[in-house]
Amino acid sequence: MKRGTREYTLWSIGLFVILAASLIPVIWIASLSLKAPATIGEGGFFPTEWTFDNYESLFKGGLDSPLLRPLINSIVIALIATTIAIVLASFTAYAIARLEFPGKLLILGGALAIAMFPPISTVGPLFDMWRNLGLYDTYAGLIIPYLTFALPLAIYTLVAFFREIPFDLEEAAQVDGATPLQAFRKVIVPLAAPGMFTAAILVFIFCWNDFVFAISLTSSDASRTVPAALAFFTGESQFTAPTGNIAAAATLVTIPIIIFVLIFQRRIVAGLTAGAVKG
Amino acid sequence: MADIVLDGVSKRFDDGYEAVKDMDLEIKDGEFVILVGPSGCGKSTALRMIAGLEDITEGELRIGGDVVNQYAPKDRDVAMVFQNYALYPHMTVRENMAFPLKLGEVPKEEINPKVEDAAKILDLEQHLDRKPANLSGGQRQRVAMGRAIVRDPKAFLMDEPLSNLDAKLRVQMRTEVARLQKDLSTTTVYVTHDQTEAMTLGDRVAVMRSGVLQQVDTPAELYQRPRNLFVAGFIGSPAMNFMPAKLEGATVKLPFGDVRLTDEQRRALGDRDGDVIAGARPEAFEDAALVGEGRERGQTFKAKVDLVESMGSELYVYFPIESERLESKDLDELAADSGAADVPGSDVNQVVARLDPASKVQRGEEAEIWLDTTTVLFFDPQSGERLGAEQR
Numbered sequence: 001m002k003r004g005t006r007e008y009t010l011w012s013i014g015l016f017v018i019l020a021a022s023l024i025p026v027i028w029i030a031s032l033s034l035k036a037p038a039t040i041g042e043g044g045f046f047p048t049e050w051t052f053d054n055y056e057s058l059f060k061g062g063l064d065s066p067l068l069r070p071l072i073n074s075i076v077i078a079l080i081a082t083t084i085a086i087v088l089a090s091f092t093a094y095a096i097a098r099l100e101f102p103g104k105l106l107i108l109g110g111a112l113a114i115a116m117f118p119p120i121s122t123v124g125p126l127f128d129m130w131r132n133l134g135l136y137d138t139y140a141g142l143i144i145p146y147l148t149f150a151l152p153l154a155i156y157t158l159v160a161f162f163r164e165i166p167f168d169l170e171e172a173a174q175v176d177g178a179t180p181l182q183a184f185r186k187v188i189v190p191l192a193a194p195g196m197f198t199a200a201i202l203v204f205i206f207c208w209n210d211f212v213f214a215i216s217l218t219s220s221d222a223s224r225t226v227p228a229a230l231a232f233f234t235g236e237s238q239f240t241a242p243t244g245n246i247a248a249a250a251t252l253v254t255i256p257i258i259i260f261v262l263i264f265q266r267r268i269v270a271g272l273t274a275g276a277v278k279g
Numbered sequence: 280m281a282d283i284v285l286d287g288v289s290k291r292f293d294d295g296y297e298a299v300k301d302m303d304l305e306i307k308d309g310e311f312v313i314l315v316g317p318s319g320c321g322k323s324t325a326l327r328m329i330a331g332l333e334d335i336t337e338g339e340l341r342i343g344g345d346v347v348n349q350y351a352p353k354d355r356d357v358a359m360v361f362q363n364y365a366l367y368p369h370m371t372v373r374e375n376m377a378f379p380l381k382l383g384e385v386p387k388e389e390i391n392p393k394v395e396d397a398a399k400i401l402d403l404e405q406h407l408d409r410k411p412a413n414l415s416g417g418q419r420q421r422v423a424m425g426r427a428i429v430r431d432p433k434a435f436l437m438d439e440p441l442s443n444l445d446a447k448l449r450v451q452m453r454t455e456v457a458r459l460q461k462d463l464s465t466t467t468v469y470v471t472h473d474q475t476e477a478m479t480l481g482d483r484v485a486v487m488r489s490g491v492l493q494q495v496d497t498p499a500e501l502y503q504r505p506r507n508l509f510v511a512g513f514i515g516s517p518a519m520n521f522m523p524a525k526l527e528g529a530t531v532k533l534p535f536g537d538v539r540l541t542d543e544q545r546r547a548l549g550d551r552d553g554d555v556i557a558g559a560r561p562e563a564f565e566d567a568a569l570v571g572e573g574r575e576r577g578q579t580f581k582a583k584v585d586l587v588e589s590m591g592s593e594l595y596v597y598f599p600i601e602s603e604r605l606e607s608k609d610l611d612e613l614a615a616d617s618g619a620a621d622v623p624g625s626d627v628n629q630v631v632a633r634l635d636p637a638s639k640v641q642r643g644e645e646a647e648i649w650l651d652t653t654t655v656l657f658f659d660p661q662s663g664e665r666l667g668a669e670q671r
Binding site for chain 1: 330331332351352353357358359361363365367368369378379382383426430436
């Protein structure tokens with residue numbers, strides 16, 4: 001598309017509108033988080049009085065602070081879930097991409113069906129089961145349901161990647177003296193690394209953002225993640241809403257995701273478009 | 280280094296398709312054997328069975344005396360060069376070539392000298408630290424060869440290694456492959472659909488057709504004494520000319536006229552009489568004006584020249600012959616494989632002759648052509664077998 005054409009102008013306007021619609025709420029939250037509690041109701045887009053009090057109060061009191069424990073929980077749970085999901089999904093996806101075996105379509109279809117499942121419908125039964133099994137309010141209690149939704153996502157992303165890798169490479173590795181596992185580890189995985197990053201980031205974001213499971217399957221700071229913890233924030237007195245604190249926490253948890261995506265931006269784009277064009 | 284023996288080897292795929300049928304082939308230690316045939320003839324499947332990339336349905340495969348049917352590829356100690364080279368894109372040339380050594384747990388200090396040696400042989404020294412993506416086709420091909428020779432395997436298996444190169448480079452690499460194989464004298468099985476490669480490279484050539492081995496012989500034997508119509512038509516470029524003929528005692532009726540058979544020819548044909556297919560190589564023809572000695576060995580006839588192609592060193596002259604179309608499954612298959620069947624006018628019986636460039640033959644004019652009838656071969660029209668092929 002050439003600069004200065006009508007088409008170019010129309011696209012630019014369209015993109016600008018979409019960008020504004022998605023970015024203004026984010027900026028709004030960031031701006032709220034910097035407003036002093038007294039001025040929070042002003043309604044101006046930019047704070048008249050800049051303050052970091054909202055952030056400070058989030059971490060006041062170390063591990064007993066409103067945000068520190070949940071933040072650690074969120075990071076640990078999301079990392080563990082992501083790692084397990086990527087390892088399991090890469091084996092599964094590889095088998096699906098490479099081998100003909102009975103039930104292959106069933107596995108793919110099943111994975112897709114589970115990914116489409118509304119999480120809310122599983123929360124009730126899980127709550128009951130987890131309490132009986134002693135998984136309620138534990139890391140595992142969150143990691144397991146995250147995996148059920150993250151795995152299909154990762155499998156689908158990775159299958160697309162593995163299909164891109166020429167089968168010959170693996171055969172070459174085998175003739176060169178590699179066991180199937182060595183061929184997978186030394187040839188296939190390095191080549192599928194962009195796909196694995198993409199899948200990992202998508203899974204991480206999914207776990208990081210989850211609210212439904214986090215609010216229902218936890219009851220204390222032992223395993224409560226940030227999105228759930230936000231709901232338990234209290235104001236200075238019972239008559240003040242903790243708007244500033246929530247805004248500050250929301251801004252904080254968005255930052256790692258933004259950094260993640262910026263760092264791996266090129267890989268994600270490469271990952272999402274893999275298979276579109278013959279390399 | 281080792282010999283490779285295929286003993287009644289068959290490959291049946293899950294869908295019932297039989298790619299290789301009861302194949303017997305003995306490849307001696309250090310020998311360079313070419314598997315050649317049209318696409319889909321099972322030559323690649325045969326090679327992949329030797330490599331261990333394809334299971335063997337029936338029969339026995341021995342490498343260096345060991346039955347290796349059940350061995351994984353890594354335990355067979357063979358190296359393979361793939362058609363698309365299959366270089367590891369994330370590794371440098373050096374890492375690519377060191378990969379099999381690393382997997383073979385060769386001590387670290389030995390790996391580098393071996394890689395450098397191989398790189399020297401293949402003239403890759405200045406490219407060792409580059410990635411395959413930054414190499415030309417010919418260089419990639421050499422890296423693939425390097426990865427194979429670096430660990431001194433029992434055998435090299437090559438699956439159309441030159442088919443992705445452009446024509447000029449292909450000829451260059453062909454001599455390179457031949458030289459390399461002679462220097463290393465490693466048993467080599469080389470798959471190609473290109474009969475020129477087969478003829479120039481191999482100690483022996485195995486011609487395959489729809490999963491069945493047709494003939495295994497030296498290139499010269501294959502050319503001069505093909506076992507059947509298929510081999511005769513497949514080997515040689517331009518291909519052998521086939522025409523209907525009728526044997527009557529000591530004479531044979533060819534479209535060009537009656538020819539007296541030599542005693543040797545007659546003996547080879549036994550007591551056979553009647554309709555046969557005659558085959559004459561393009562070089563069996565010559566411009567009658569240029570034939571000096573040995574004129575009595577042949578037959579002179581007049582033909583109207585359709586087309587003259589000058590190659591500089593030789594002339595290809597095309598002329599029609601008056602005869603019915605030959606009905607033969609072998610010939611139809613050959614035509615279908617080369618795509619000749621789709622060319623308009625291919626059902627006209629046309630003969631191509633290779634004449635001396637001194638010939639004054641002109642397109643559209645009548646020319647006097649001579650045929651050396653002692654080199655004409657005769658085939659059974661039903662079975663396609665060459666008559667007299669058994670007692671040679």
